[in-house]
Amino acid sequence: MQETRFKDSTNGKTNAYSKAGYGLAICHHGEILQGKFYDRDGTLRRGLVTLPCDRYQAGAHFVPDGSGMLTVEPAFKKKALRAVRVTLDHLKELKVGGRLIVDSDIPEGWGLGSSTGDVVAAIMAVADALEIELTEEHVGALAVESETAADSIMFIDRAVLFAQRDGLVIEDFGGQFPSFEVLGFNTEPNSNGVDTLAFEPANYNMHEIDRFVKLRDIMRQAVQLQDAKLLGQVATESSEINQFYLPKLRFDDMQKLAQEIDSVGLQMAHSGTVGGFIFDPGTALLDEKMAEASAKLIEWGFEITCRFQVGESKK
Structure with a gap:
């Protein structure tokens, strides 16, 4: 590729860039935990633990060039284009222009983080x-600055x-997720999905916020002990709380089925239509139970x- 040269906007030096840049992001499959949590300063913040999924990317x-003009292909990927502007602004590269090309197979509206993946x-x-x-x-x-709300897929x-x-x-749990498997599904495959930004955030009450304190503690233990069952417990209880704010079809039936197939937890997208049964990788007859x-x-x-x-057992 021909080398592109332009002036640095902060110190007048001439910089050279001899390559196009490339970025890759995975999707997620909804949340393991989502609610309101206290940070270390006692401030109550909305927070989530994202369920990473590498099946879509x-x-x-x-x-880059020195034009100061930015374009994106396809043209409707406006959040991705804004992310370029925001990033260049933070890097003090205000005169950099260029062309962004986005290629994604992440389905939109399901709660898989399609826009966050682009961004x-x-x-x-x-x-x-x-x-x-x-x-x-x-x-x-x-x-987050680029799209108002973003999932945590950048934490690999x-x-x-x-x-x-x-x-x-809000908290780094100090390790990777324990190993587990997920059978994912879409509860409304023929719908237009959920517009995350148009969806009004849940107005959790203090009883629910107290439950989130306990679920956060259990999530920490799940990571520290590498325990898929504890993680599944967190996902199930978080789904139960958020069912009130974005109801999923046949939720009670899904809970019963989870018990019948020895799933350790039921996770749902709290601003989408997907969900998943979580399994311990060591579950007997796992393939048969997933088929059922x-x-x-x-x-x-x-x-x-x-x-x-998810986790170290991932093939």
Whole structure:
């Protein structure tokens, strides 16, 4: 690729960039935990623990130039374009222009983080093109500034409680997720999904906030002990609380089915239509039980999205 040269906007030096930048982001499959939590200063913040899923991905290429003009392909990826502007602004590269190309297979409206995938990939592509390293925390803050609310898919190997509207980590649980498998499904495959920003955030009461304190403690234990059953407990109870604010079809039936197939937990997207049965990888006859669950879900009119693994057992 021909080398592009332009003036640095802060110190007048001429910089050279000889490559396009590339960024890649995975999707997620809803949340393990979502609610309101106290940070270390006692401030109550909305937060979530995202369920990472690598079955769908968003990729972005950024080709910088000195024009000061930015374009994106396809043109409707406006949040990704805003992410480029926000990132360049924070990097003090105000005169940098360029072309962003986004390619994603993440379905929209299901609660899989399609827009966050675009945004995170774009941020990483800009940083790659300018040969600047950004921390996961920095990427998270930029993503929230770019799209108001963002999932924590930028934290690759860390389980964190992330303030999705404030762009900061409320708690780092000190490790990776325990190993588990998920059978994912869409409860409303023929709907238009949920517009996350148009969806009014849940107005949790103090009883529910107290429950979130306990679930946060259990989530911490799940990571520290690498215990999929504890993680499943957190997901189920969080889904029960949030069912009041965004009801899912046949929720009671899903809970009963979870017990019948020896699932350790039921997780739901708290601003989407997907959900999943969580399994301990060591579950006896796991393939047969997933097949049984799939048949029942299809009978209900649901659609299987994917089967995927999380944690060190991931193949």
